[in-house]
Amino acid sequence: MRSRFFKFFFIGSMIFFFGNCSKDDNSVPILPNEDFSLKVENNIKVEMRDGVELAVNVYRPDTEGTFPVILSFGPYGKDNLPAEYDPVDDGNIIVSEYAAFETPDPAFWVAHGYIVIAADTRGSGQSEGTLNVFEDQEAEDYYDLIEWAGVQSWSSGKVGLNGVSIYGISQWKAAALNPPHLTAMICWEGFTDPYRDGFYHGGIPSEFIDGWFQYRLLDNLSATNTGYRDLPMEVAANPLASASIYQELSIGDRLAQITIPSYISVSIQDHGLHTRGTINGFQAISSSQKWLELHGRKKWEFYYSQDALSRQKKFFDHFLKETDNSILSQPTVRYELREAYYDGTIETADNWPIPGRTLSKLYLDASNNTLNNSMATNASSVSYDATALEDPEFITDNQRVIFKHTFSEETNIVGTMKLKLFVSTDQASDIDLFVGIQKADANDNIIHFQGSGDAEGQVASGWLRVSKRALDMSKSTEEVPYHSHNMIETITPNQIVEVDVEIWPTTTKYKAGEQLILVVQGNDIVESQESHKNNVNYGNTTIYTGENRQSYLQIPTL
Structure with missing residues (x-):
């Protein structure tokens, strides 16, 4: 029965x-x-x-x-x-x-x-x-x-x-x-x-x-x-x-x-x-x-x-x-090249990281909050109030920094991004950096993706506690920084330090005219399992660009 x-x-x-x-x-x-x-x-x-x-x-x-x-x-x-x-x-x-x-x-x-x-x-x-x-x-x-x-x-x-x-x-x-x-x-x-x-x-x-x-x-x-x-x-x-x-x-x-x-x-x-x-x-x-x-x-x-x-x-x-059957003829890597929430095309490759990708740098310019193909010539800086919020949903403009880049041609970002920053804090002995990569159309409308927790996710996320910034060079590559996380190196107020932030892998298409948005703030950007605790931020965090402090976002493009 x-x-x-x-x-x-x-x-x-x-x-x-x-x-x-x-x-x-x-x-x-x-x-x-x-x-x-x-x-x-x-x-x-x-x-x-x-x-x-x-x-x-x-x-x-x-x-x-x-x-x-x-x-x-x-x-x-x-x-x-x-x-x-x-x-x-x-x-x-x-x-x-x-x-x-x-x-x-x-x-x-x-x-x-x-x-x-x-x-x-x-x-x-x-x-x-x-x-x-x-x-x-x-x-x-x-x-x-x-x-x-x-x-x-x-x-x-x-x-x-x-x-x-x-x-x-x-x-x-x-x-x-x-x-x-x-x-x-x-x-x-x-x-x-x-x-x-x-x-x-x-x-x-x-x-x-x-x-x-x-x-x-x-x-x-x-x-x-x-x-x-x-x-x-x-x-x-x-x-x-x-x-x-x-x-x-x-x-x-x-x-x-x-x-x-x-x-x-x-x-x-x-x-x-x-x-x-x-x-x-x-x-x-x-x-x-x-x-x-x-x-x-x-x-x-x-x-x-x-x-x-x-x-x-x-x-x-x-x-x-x-x-x-045909499994042996299936390409080694099968990935969805995403354009928006539940919108993408299936692509294939012989390996990961994708062979033939180019590592390109977009340089931050704090004087106008842009990301550019060429280095920023003049030294400048921009600050945000990094003090931890009880409810990150109600973040204000002064509690984050946004840099924008408009693509002149179709660009596929497939792989791990890396953010190089020169940063300081005016009061604390440490900094928690929360980094988001987003996508917007030509009219500044954010284009959402399926996120790790909900349907209003961003393109990619990255994090770094600055006191744990030391890299293990034996495991780091040009594309992916590997932090040893085996020591604490606190900083003093107004001490400028250089850091590399690993941004987790993505497969995202940007059409000509669409914008890549880089967000840096002092708390979680999207709600999901990414939520964090014991935030060390207070006071203002400053990002430096130009001259001998060339902060940049490195992207793998196809």
């Missing part, structure tokens, strides 16, 4: 889903190509190497035979069903009753001849033990689950990983251990460096960890949980990247040990959480068969869309089922 209900539910959901796809989506609808009904086995206990038992749900075709396995592993609760998404903020998401938050939908994959396993990490959901998010122990558990799944009677012996955000992040360390049955991975919206990608942006502490830890982790602890480390407290107590906590939680140099075929995707606008680290992960792994996809849409809506699923399925069909 359950299997028959599932068939009707799945087909009905697919008809509803595909009937509500964007008109811009021209991919072929993915419908079940096998008559598989669903068999569910909940809370199977799997013993880890140290005796702790983890709980898994197994969703598989209700028939004889063996099938490849798709595994997701995380702490949000595999049994918190159905997953809740807001149709306004998160988009048009249609999934079955079996799809936990940010994990592959068993209904879709089982219908196509796969087994889906959803597993609770230690101390979460229905699993025993102590919560160990991002730790090496979590990776060892993932290894053991992969090997368990690879030898079950219903398994073909090929295991793939798939999931979004934390269900993507956990894949890196597990894949670096090279479990024998791990065959391929789909890492969607992950990160690789908890300090720089999520907890501190440019050395400025993020608020994200506090709400995430309580709502996503503590609220999903298992009844048998034996403890957890207080990550928000540890992160707050360790403002430098050299602290041992970040060495324990980061994958570091082990990314190079990943050699399996990998499909990696991230929203190009998810600044402050996923964009930077996911791209860095793609660049660092050693897989000879790897793909990177950059999109500008709502991240969960896109992950579950027929468009994205078509490529996920093609990837797994080839590497888990050995199907001869």
